[in-house]
Amino acid sequence: MGKYVSRRIIQIIPTLFFVILTAFLLMKLVPGDPAMVLLGPQARAEDIARFRQELGLDKPLLIQFFIYLKRVLTGDLGVSLIYRQSVLSLILERLPVTITLSLCALTIAVSIGIPAGVLAAIKHNSLVDLLVTILALMGLSIPIFWFGMILIIIFSLKLGWLPAVGLGDPSKGIWDVVSHFVLPSLALGILSTGTIARFTRSSMLEVLNQDYIRTAYAKGLRKSLILYRHALRNALVPVITVIGLQLGNLLAGAVLTETVFALPGLGKLMVDGIFRRDYVLVQGEVLFTAIMYIFVNLAVDIAYAFINPKIRQTYRGGL
Amino acid sequence: MKRLAVLIVAVAFFATVISAPNYDSVIRVGSDQNPTTMDPAMYQDLASAQVMRNVFETLVAYDAEVKQIHPLLAESWEVSPDLKEWTFKLRKGVHFQKGKFQDGREVTAEDVKYSFDREIAISPMVRLYMVDHVEVIDRYTVKIVLKYPYAPFLTVLTDIGAAIVPKEECEGWKDQFTLHPVGTGPFRMVEWVKDSHMVFERNEDYWGEKPYLKQIVYKFIPDKSVLTMALLSGEVDITSDVLDQDIPKLKSNPNVEAMMVGGCNVYAVYMNSMKGPTTDKRVREAFFRGIDIEQLVKVIFPNGTGVAAYGPIPPGSWAYNPDVKSFYTGYDPEKAKQLLKEAGYDGKPVKMTIYTPEDPNRRKAAVIIQSMLKKVGFEIEVQSLEWGTFTAVTSKGEADAYTIGWTWYPDPEFFIFYMFHSSRKGTYGNGGGYNNPEVDRLIELGESSVEQKKRIEYYRKAEELIMKDLYYFPLWHKLVVNGVNKKVRGYKPSPDMMIRLYAPGTNVWVEK
Numbered sequence: 001m002g003k004y005v006s007r008r009i010i011q012i013i014p015t016l017f018f019v020i021l022t023a024f025l026l027m028k029l030v031p032g033d034p035a036m037v038l039l040g041p042q043a044r045a046e047d048i049a050r051f052r053q054e055l056g057l058d059k060p061l062l063i064q065f066f067i068y069l070k071r072v073l074t075g076d077l078g079v080s081l082i083y084r085q086s087v088l089s090l091i092l093e094r095l096p097v098t099i100t101l102s103l104c105a106l107t108i109a110v111s112i113g114i115p116a117g118v119l120a121a122i123k124h125n126s127l128v129d130l131l132v133t134i135l136a137l138m139g140l141s142i143p144i145f146w147f148g149m150i151l152i153i154i155f156s157l158k159l160g161w162l163p164a165v166g167l168g169d170p171s172k173g174i175w176d177v178v179s180h181f182v183l184p185s186l187a188l189g190i191l192s193t194g195t196i197a198r199f200t201r202s203s204m205l206e207v208l209n210q211d212y213i214r215t216a217y218a219k220g221l222r223k224s225l226i227l228y229r230h231a232l233r234n235a236l237v238p239v240i241t242v243i244g245l246q247l248g249n250l251l252a253g254a255v256l257t258e259t260v261f262a263l264p265g266l267g268k269l270m271v272d273g274i275f276r277r278d279y280v281l282v283q284g285e286v287l288f289t290a291i292m293y294i295f296v297n298l299a300v301d302i303a304y305a306f307i308n309p310k311i312r313q314t315y316r317g318g319l
Numbered sequence: 320m321k322r323l324a325v326l327i328v329a330v331a332f333f334a335t336v337i338s339a340p341n342y343d344s345v346i347r348v349g350s351d352q353n354p355t356t357m358d359p360a361m362y363q364d365l366a367s368a369q370v371m372r373n374v375f376e377t378l379v380a381y382d383a384e385v386k387q388i389h390p391l392l393a394e395s396w397e398v399s400p401d402l403k404e405w406t407f408k409l410r411k412g413v414h415f416q417k418g419k420f421q422d423g424r425e426v427t428a429e430d431v432k433y434s435f436d437r438e439i440a441i442s443p444m445v446r447l448y449m450v451d452h453v454e455v456i457d458r459y460t461v462k463i464v465l466k467y468p469y470a471p472f473l474t475v476l477t478d479i480g481a482a483i484v485p486k487e488e489c490e491g492w493k494d495q496f497t498l499h500p501v502g503t504g505p506f507r508m509v510e511w512v513k514d515s516h517m518v519f520e521r522n523e524d525y526w527g528e529k530p531y532l533k534q535i536v537y538k539f540i541p542d543k544s545v546l547t548m549a550l551l552s553g554e555v556d557i558t559s560d561v562l563d564q565d566i567p568k569l570k571s572n573p574n575v576e577a578m579m580v581g582g583c584n585v586y587a588v589y590m591n592s593m594k595g596p597t598t599d600k601r602v603r604e605a606f607f608r609g610i611d612i613e614q615l616v617k618v619i620f621p622n623g624t625g626v627a628a629y630g631p632i633p634p635g636s637w638a639y640n641p642d643v644k645s646f647y648t649g650y651d652p653e654k655a656k657q658l659l660k661e662a663g664y665d666g667k668p669v670k671m672t673i674y675t676p677e678d679p680n681r682r683k684a685a686v687i688i689q690s691m692l693k694k695v696g697f698e699i700e701v702q703s704l705e706w707g708t709f710t711a712v713t714s715k716g717e718a719d720a721y722t723i724g725w726t727w728y729p730d731p732e733f734f735i736f737y738m739f740h741s742s743r744k745g746t747y748g749n750g751g752g753y754n755n756p757e758v759d760r761l762i763e764l765g766e767s768s769v770e771q772k773k774r775i776e777y778y779r780k781a782e783e784l785i786m787k788d789l790y791y792f793p794l795w796h797k798l799v800v801n802g803v804n805k806k807v808r809g810y811k812p813s814p815d816m817m818i819r820l821y822a823p824g825t826n827v828w829v830e831k
Contacts, residue, residue: 030707038363039443047445082355082363084494093513152545156552165540165549167515262540264514271541272353272514276364277706 023287077284087284098265102250105189117200139194148187148260165262184261204235244300344829349555357500359482375482375502389823402468409459418501420491428461446480531828558802566622580812581634584726588792591751601662603789607648608655609695628793635814638731646786655695668698671719681722713750731778806830
């Protein structure tokens with residue numbers, strides 16, 4: 001087990017290096033001169049030259065990369081051009097909102113997706129199954145942006161039940177804070193709900209066709225016991241990986257959700273950075289998100305190895 | 320029924336008459352743009368400038384309609400005949416807000432010098448680039464010496480980048496000053512949750528007329544459609560920018576209205592004067608005569624939030640010429656065809672490319688122009704580019720034609736000089752290398768005169784020559800549209816898109 005974990009950890013080093021290189025090159029490939037773009041059409045040549053020097057854009061590319069690498073390894077993601085504040089501090093300020101939003105969305109996705117998937121598998125080929133499949137497919141294909149707007153129109157504008165935008169105010173009580181997260185979490189969670197439901201369904205169907213389930217039936221065990229003790233436990237093992245992978249989707253979806261619902265999270269910071277062409281900020285965010293994603297994946301893999309002994313076994317001996 | 324209606328109208332009328340301004344108004348402003356800083360020297364965007372006006376003040380300021388410059392921290396000023404030395408008398412008895420490093424001391428000429436020197440030293444935009452140095456004459460008199468004569472200098476001084484800041488706070492907080500802004504303004508910042516909201520409260524020690532507003536809350540909502548929804552659902556009282564498509568939603572709601580004013584902006588197709596088919600004047604004239612601009616603007620702004628433009632000076636500027644249309648070459652497709660024939664394009668089309676950024680309106684316009692001009696003998700390719708590439712290509716003079724958008728101060732200098740003076744060749748403003756010595760001369764006259772009447776004459780004459788050269792095909796001026804709850808009183812929209820709740824002649828309040 002320890003061997004497997006250490007091997008997985010060593011494996012991420014080249015990945016990290018590649019991610020840093022990509023983040024660096026990403027910004028070099030953006031057309032136009034960042035200094036010229038940022039200072040605007042009325043900037044004078046001497047201001048642009050001064051600005052390029054400040055950013056080290058006048059040095060050779062390789063030197064620029066090593067400077068960047070050294071900075072990143074010491075946890076310095078640079079200083080945002082528009083906020084004039086360290087990129088890392090900007091990210092950390094906004095991280096709680098995005099994490100809260102993602103976890104709420106994931107909770108919604110798991111609590112709706114798994115029961116729906118199980119139900120569809122048990123009632124295989126029935127009307128219920130068809131309905132779940134159709135809804136899951138819709139959830140997968142609805143654009144977050146559009147769905148978010150529809151939620152606002154129905155629940156804020158027409159019914160007036162929930163606030164449309166922004167963060168709640170803790171001084172007005174817990175409900176104010178929670179109510180501001182309801183619609184965005186629904187909008188963000190819909191895609192994952194569909195994915196999890198579909199995956200649970202197919203995984204459950206596969207397990208229900210296994211010999212040991214048939215044996216259990218033959219032994220005359222109670223149906224509910226068979227379904228929930230034997231089948232579901234085994235069926236959920238691959239679903240856990242999918243849930244882990246959803247975190248990546250959620251981070252990507254947060255960009256749109258936070259823009260629609262005006263939530264001050266990482267996604268909105270990214271959109272602002274892009275629109276204002278703050279390339280240092282965008283670069284830092286891309287890198288941060290990628291690293292976060294790598295570590296979430298690592299955690300999921302390790303957790304999975306704990307649950308599923310088959311994975312560990314492949315790492316025995318001199319493979 | 321009729322009686323009832325009369326009664327309702329009478330009651331409504333009466334209610335508006337008896338409702339008086341109150342001093343405990345709270346207003347919630349919805350803005351689609353986030354402020355990034357509260358340090359006047361560091362700002363680069365309208366959103367930051369807008370909120371900074373609450374806390375900071377400049378020597379002089381525009382009223383809400385940005386028509387007239389009024390004294391603010393300066394009581395009066397004089398300018399030397401050569402337009403290089405500007406002497407300001409400061410208002411006495413103005414105090415800074417209390418901060419951590421000073422307890423609300425009086426503002427003096429030293430502060431003006433410190434603030435301007437600081438702006439010149441650290442601002443990424445270097446707004447005061449024309450300033451050579453600042454001299455303190457006595458406690459309340461300060462002299463600003465320019466590198467060269469510059470008539471629109473007062474306009475530059477209205478920019479919040481030229482705000483007066485206290486040295487103790489700036490040096491005490493260093494780069495944290497942005498989080499603890501202290502100025503002389505009518506409001507103090509009490510809360511700022513980045514990307515989310517900002518809260519300002521009335522400065523009870525303010526030197527000027529007391530603001531009716533006790534509190535201003537800004538909520539930052541990036542999507543303009545959602546912003547309009549927040550106005551309709553009553554979450555905000557006033558919004559920064561209403562999309563054309565959302566106008567009917569506002570009109571059908573009895574609690575809100577769309578307030579509009581002519582903007583300080585212009586959009587145009589700018590043709591290349593150095594190479595390509597547009598160097599032939601007949602081709603340019605055919606371009607002008609082949610486009611029905613009224614029709615084009617109607618398609619793009621079906622709800623009237625944009626108006627057809629006939630020249631570069633926008634209606635939001637005091638130099639706007641109401642007769643500008645008289646220099647305009649009208650729509651005449653038959654004449655256009657004939658002109659192309661004369662220019663030697665008999666039977667073969669004029670091939671050219673129009674470059675446009677990813678602005679949906681400008682993209683649409685380019686496509687409409689493409690189809691309108693196809694009928695008279697043009698074969699136009701539309702290239703939509705990412706902003707960085709777009710500015711690089713166009714400023715190098717590589718585009719046959721490009722759609723330019725321009726917005727700035729209401730002074731005509733910021734439109735005419737930046738887009739038409741030959742010294743601006745090689746910049747985005749004059750990417751086609753427009754060069755007319757007579758226009759240059761008129762601009763220089765405009766820069767070196769302080770008399771507004773005379774300046775209007777010079778710039779309008781320049782505008783006329785520009786329109787006759789046919790390189791610059793004006794498209795539209797966008798209106799500034801604020802969505803406003805009817806409870807908000809005394810508000811006027813500003814042509815420069817800023818929401819001004821307190822300005823010379825403006826003191827907004829909210830009905831209970």
